[in-house]
Amino acid sequence: MKTFLIFWATPIVLLGGWYGLSYNDISFGYFMLTRQAHDLVFQIYGDILGIPPETIPPLVARAIVFDSLFVFAIIALRKRRAIAAWWRARQGVSVSEVPVLESVESLSRAP
Template sequence: MRYVLALWALPLILFWGWFGLSFYNINFGYVMLTRQVHDLVFQLYGDTLGIDPTIIPGMVAKACIIDTLIVLAIYAFRRRRQIGAWLKTQRERYLGEPSSPSA
């Protein structure tokens, strides 16, 4: 699961790091981080997809959010016993009595 999380996070960090630096034209002398390349890349994506290039960052953000929710759901499913035990101890700590099953 550690590798899955790393393979999920690395592209997000790279893309949003590039996007933020190139959007604000913080290029450190590196051509790939200039605003001109930023605009060119999104113009190419927009032409390829046949959509307005200005809506692409929002679409990518929505896709990243959905992807993040899916990865977190898989992680929570794999750790459901540990999460359940943690919730039980938290409930007992703050409510002062052990929970009893209602069914």
């Protein structure tokens, strides 16, 4: 799971760092971090995709949010028992107080 999170977070951190530095023209002497390179990259992507370059950053941000929600849903699915136990403990309900479902036969009988 740690490897999965590393492979998910690393590109987001690198892209976010590059975007923030190049957007604000904090280049530290590297061309790739200049605003000129920033505009050139988005111009190339815009030409390839056939859309205006200024629409690409919001699309990327929405994709990152969607992917993040998807990753957290996978994590929550894998840890659902621990999350449920934490929730019950937080609510002050012990495991013995949690109602047990009746059998399927008793639920399907008409009153």
